[in-house]
Amino acid sequence: MSKALAGALLSIGLASGFAAHAQTGTAPADQPQARHGMRQHDGNRAFTKPSERIEARLAYIRTALKITDAQQAQWNAFAETLRNQARLADQRMQDFRAQRDQKREKQSAIARLEQEQQRHAASVTRLNELLTVQRPLYAALSTEQKAIADELLAPRRHHGGFGRGGSHRVA
Numbered sequence: 001m002s003k004a005l006a007g008a009l010l011s012i013g014l015a016s017g018f019a020a021h022a023q024t025g026t027a028p029a030d031q032p033q034a035r036h037g038m039r040q041h042d043g044n045r046a047f048t049k050p051s052e053r054i055e056a057r058l059a060y061i062r063t064a065l066k067i068t069d070a071q072q073a074q075w076n077a078f079a080e081t082l083r084n085q086a087r088l089a090d091q092r093m094q095d096f097r098a099q100r101d102q103k104r105e106k107q108s109a110i111a112r113l114e115q116e117q118q119r120h121a122a123s124v125t126r127l128n129e130l131l132t133v134q135r136p137l138y139a140a141l142s143t144e145q146k147a148i149a150d151e152l153l154a155p156r157r158h159h160g161g162f163g164r165g166g167s168h169r170v171a
Contacts, residue, residue, distance in 0.1 A: 050086040074137040081133045
């Protein structure tokens with residue numbers, strides 16, 4: 001799907017949601033807690049953890065790339081790395097929630113910077129793991145497959161302004 005088409009569909013969806021909200025003065029019926037805006041989660045999502053959505057994502061990528069038998073070994077290494085990273089992401093989410101739920105004193109600026117440094121170091125490690133398996137897979141792809149891979153496998157930037165809005169997400 002082209003970026004222009006995706007942008008248009010997103011704009012139409014947002015406009016219709018805002019129009020429904022403006023007409024009734026309340027949130028749409030399917031969004032009971034709209035004060036959290038478009039990012040609110042009411043527990044009715046199909047996937048709540050990275051490990052739950054990774055198989056669907058891998059199936060989508062594999063189908064789009066039309067992986068051949070000759071590319072299977074490179075694909076398997078890539079897929080297993082993404083599965084492992086998804087499991088680790090689940091653990092990070094669980095750890096974060098446990099820490100958040102504990103009553104803690106406010107951290108010092110130095111402690112927060114050290115935590116941020118640890119997160120960045122872990123992110124670099126994950127990117128290096130991904131590059132290690134994605135390079136051979138990409139090299140094994142045909143020109144047509146590479147064009148698709150350039151769209152599907154490239155890191156996407158989250159748009160959200162300053163701070164954490166620029167994190168990478170690869171699959």
